[in-house]
Amino acid sequence: MARLVMKFGGTSVADIERIRHVANRVKREVDDGHQVAVVVSAMAGTTDNLVNLARQASAMHDAREYDVVVSAGEQISAGLLALALQNLDVPARSWLGWQIPVSTSAVHGSARILDIDGSLLEERLGEGQVAVIAGFQGLAPDNRIATLGRGGSDTSAVALAAAIGADRCDIFTDVEGVFTTDPRIVAQARKLDKITYEEMLEMASQGAKVLQTRSVELAMVHNVRVQVLSSFEDKPGTLVCDEGEIVEQEVVSGIAYSKDEAKITLTRVADRPGVAASIFGSLADANVNVDMIVQNISEDGAATDITFTVGRGDLERTAKILTDVRDGIAYAQLVTDSNVAKVSVIGVGMRSHAGVAQRMFSALAEKGINIQVISTSEIKVSVLIAAEYTELAVRALHTAYGLDAA
Ligand code: ASP
Ligand code: MG
Numbered sequence: 001m002a003r004l005v006m007k008f009g010g011t012s013v014a015d016i017e018r019i020r021h022v023a024n025r026v027k028r029e030v031d032d033g034h035q036v037a038v039v040v041s042a043m044a045g046t047t048d049n050l051v052n053l054a055r056q057a058s059a060m061h062d063a064r065e066y067d068v069v070v071s072a073g074e075q076i077s078a079g080l081l082a083l084a085l086q087n088l089d090v091p092a093r094s095w096l097g098w099q100i101p102v103s104t105s106a107v108h109g110s111a112r113i114l115d116i117d118g119s120l121l122e123e124r125l126g127e128g129q130v131a132v133i134a135g136f137q138g139l140a141p142d143n144r145i146a147t148l149g150r151g152g153s154d155t156s157a158v159a160l161a162a163a164i165g166a167d168r169c170d171i172f173t174d175v176e177g178v179f180t181t182d183p184r185i186v187a188q189a190r191k192l193d194k195i196t197y198e199e200m201l202e203m204a205s206q207g208a209k210v211l212q213t214r215s216v217e218l219a220m221v222h223n224v225r226v227q228v229l230s231s232f233e234d235k236p237g238t239l240v241c242d243e244g245e246i247v248e249q250e251v252v253s254g255i256a257y258s259k260d261e262a263k264i265t266l267t268r269v270a271d272r273p274g275v276a277a278s279i280f281g282s283l284a285d286a287n288v289n290v291d292m293i294v295q296n297i298s299e300d301g302a303a304t305d306i307t308f309t310v311g312r313g314d315l316e317r318t319a320k321i322l323t324d325v326r327d328g329i330a331y332a333q334l335v336t337d338s339n340v341a342k343v344s345v346i347g348v349g350m351r352s353h354a355g356v357a358q359r360m361f362s363a364l365a366e367k368g369i370n371i372q373v374i375s376t377s378e379i380k381v382s383v384l385i386a387a388e389y390t391e392l393a394v395r396a397l398h399t400a401y402g403l404d405a406a
Pocket of ligand 2: 009010041151154
């Protein structure tokens, strides 16, 4: 007997027919003798609608009331799934965040889970009851409903799995698993059987939208084995797990890309201590996330250019902040470019293999793609290129690292 958390995303519970299908899928695990806690998202499109309604009611909305509105979708799907399970003679009960309770931080709209008391749930699971839990929501210290940020029900599921010591957390979604790259771009992309937490984290933060990044962080910290699989097809998906569980590790596991980047260059910035601190300090104070950074040594010892990237949505704000602090930093020009994309090759195997970056640069050179900025970590090499070459670059790299399906 195992204890499982099964999480179903919005498309998996999009209508009553699909909810029935989910109920049957859950019943199978129950019939096999497993204890099952299910976490559901809102029915597809519901949360978007609720967000819009809240915005229409009040543009500058009170985040606590926003949370009351947008958390409602999960209440509906949890109740409906509990009903559908009961209809199959599976004992089931719905649970809202406050009933468990799932305790969160005070930041309404993007709260973090601080603690889940699993004792009530575990009692019911022990009695053979299926718990159907509304994802995305919890209870803030002000005793009011809080939501976890868009896509947050993945995080609900992983946190719950950690809290009740589940053997696995299955995330059912509309894709078959985690692929070596976006199958819409590369037809030969392969589904990975296993991927490490670290790699998944890089893939998720580099634009692969399969799992919310925070859920992967949480899974890594608590060692929760997470399987991503299709709720429409009956086959194994991708297991996100510890490196030790992966016998044959590829050097590179995947290629990710993101078109949500913008590049900023400050020219002729003074080459003296404290300049970078004041540039990036002013951005950090404004909560602007800076990603890649390059600074060259100055030829004359006096001034140099600094180039860095921010999220495209932050570009205007960033430019304004830097214009405001121009006197203090004393740069010559501020040049922005949002026609860029970041392409990354990811793999824990590159820790122990040389020449990974070199292969990337050659493959891009062969296609005549210019590299604007490079950044590396232990398990990732990223380059910034002109946006129109994204697809070409991803395909070339997928082939260059031998990832194409036979
Ligand atoms: N329903 C929420 C959203 O659409 C949470 C989730 O689906 O993960 O963001
Ligand atoms: Mg989701």
